Amino acid sequence: MTYAMIGTWRMAYEGLSQGLNLLKSGGSSGDTVESAIKVVEDYPFFKSVGYGGLPNEDGLVELDSAFMNGDTFGVGAVMGIRDVKNPISVSRSLSKEHFNSVLVGDGATQYAVKNGFELKNMLTSRAKKIWEKRKREIAEKNLSPYDGHDTVGMISLDQEGSMSVGTSTSGLFMKKAGRTGDSALVGDGFYVDSDIGGAAATGLGEDIMKGCLCYEIVRLMGNGISPQDACDQALYPFLRKLKKHFGKIGEFSLVALNKSGQWGVATNVEFTFAMGNDHETAAVYIAYPDENDKTRINPITQDWMDAYEKRIKAPIN
Template identity: 60%
Template sequence: MSKWGTIATWRMAHEGVVKASKLLAENGTAGDAVETLINEVEAFPFYKSVGYGGLPNEEGVVEMDAAFMDGDTLAQGAVGGIQNVKHAVSVARALSHQHYNSFRVGEGATKFAMKNGFEMTNMLTDRAKARWQKRLKELQATDKPYDGHDTVGAITLATSGSMAAGTSTSGLFMKKAGRVGDSPLSGSGYYVDSTIGGAAATGLGEDIMKGVLSYEIVRRMGEGETPQDACDHAVYPFIEKLKKRYGKAGEFSLVAMNNQGEWGTATNVEFTFSVATSDELARILMANPGPDHTTVIEPVTQAWLDAYEKRIHAPIE
């Protein structure tokens, strides 16, 4: 049987990974699988950093960034600061079919979505609005406005050997209007080449984009490194470099998969991710930075999962 696989960032991607794995097991395309995976996250209102229910910018507006890449053709589509669109990654995928104008931002991206029949809706839920209003009050007592920046980034490998990558995020909570992070930027937030593999990032976009880390991981896999070695060798030395030369480094977490379905991850924070392949059922794993530029990966505990569910559904007080 031909191999297939998918890997995606954070616990929030797991239900999407399960859906994508079913598609891939039935010889579905890599593009359909990665779009289905991310659509699942975008539509769930309790995930506060992606899509519907995503937290807004400082003006109370939900601005979303997303990207899609075809690993066969290297075609890419992306949107930045798009508004009122239920599935930003689907708009990005549509843009990937265009040779020109394939990366659209702001009003231009939103108009493209409207013109082409994508589902439009008010993306600011009552819950997200309440969280935003609470944060406005908190800002009167602190000068640290930013909080939360979890992107769903995913890689898929189809039985045909084709691969795809996608990202979607509502970005940094309380960001300035028009701010765009690494998620829609080729090579930073994502990269995939079906002859090698793919990688995707989550974390503080302003710092991730300084290292073009998704491309660097794919480049290393292309030179023969395993996905895990490529992640470790790309991420940890760069974090050290950034601390030395820039003075600090934000949160970094990256996942990767090669064209054989082997996978890897590296992170400088506690990081959950979901993975499924033709050899292993969909599961949620926990990664932490280990000694000597390595990554420690363990199964996530039921206690952690229970606490997670309680946290994301907790009332806004």
């Protein structure tokens, strides 16, 4: 039976690799999405997700996450949750609730405490150093405070034909307290329907949420369009429209997977992602936009992987 996973950014690779092994042994799409994202949340050198995620302007780590079950349409999400080790697990738990399935701020944290989720100070010394350095740069060089906003998004198809999607992020670096982006908003940062497929987004949430692109991609796939064409058709015309009406656009990257295991990607920046299925082992690819509203995709080289590892672990001066 077919199984597959796709995830945003290079940081998805290790979790996705483990998820594929779980799918191969008959694991569910929900379990694989949750476990794969937990790997990302737990790794302190991924500075935009979970432990080690970069704080807001007050130096506090506020995390957003969401989970959606493609069989039931159950959605759970948290926004601005603090001191909880794995927000994706809280989101998945909330997706089983009919009421109160999306919680924000102290309410999200209280739910996690009451339901026995592991608590943890999510601000690492490394992330604090990066925050302190940025504060100095803002004061001394008049730089924009906003630098970094990558979300990990995972979509999974299991051998039973069930699909799930999940997201997790620390959001925009140096954001205002209480800010949220697209990652926890259904239809914007994620969407999945097991009868069709799923999509997940990463980039500047304030702009991504203007388009409901994940829902649009799933809608297009439901009309028989391939995941790649659906991504291209949803993203590139919208970018022109947003530029025309709003005057500027941030970064947009989207991944999609359909019920047959076919996948697609679209982006307006250099964008890495991880993918694997029942006949392709997990691998990292890099995507670029071209001038014809299409997306170019190439495999990542080992040299690129080595340079990435060195870069994310480099000392903070």
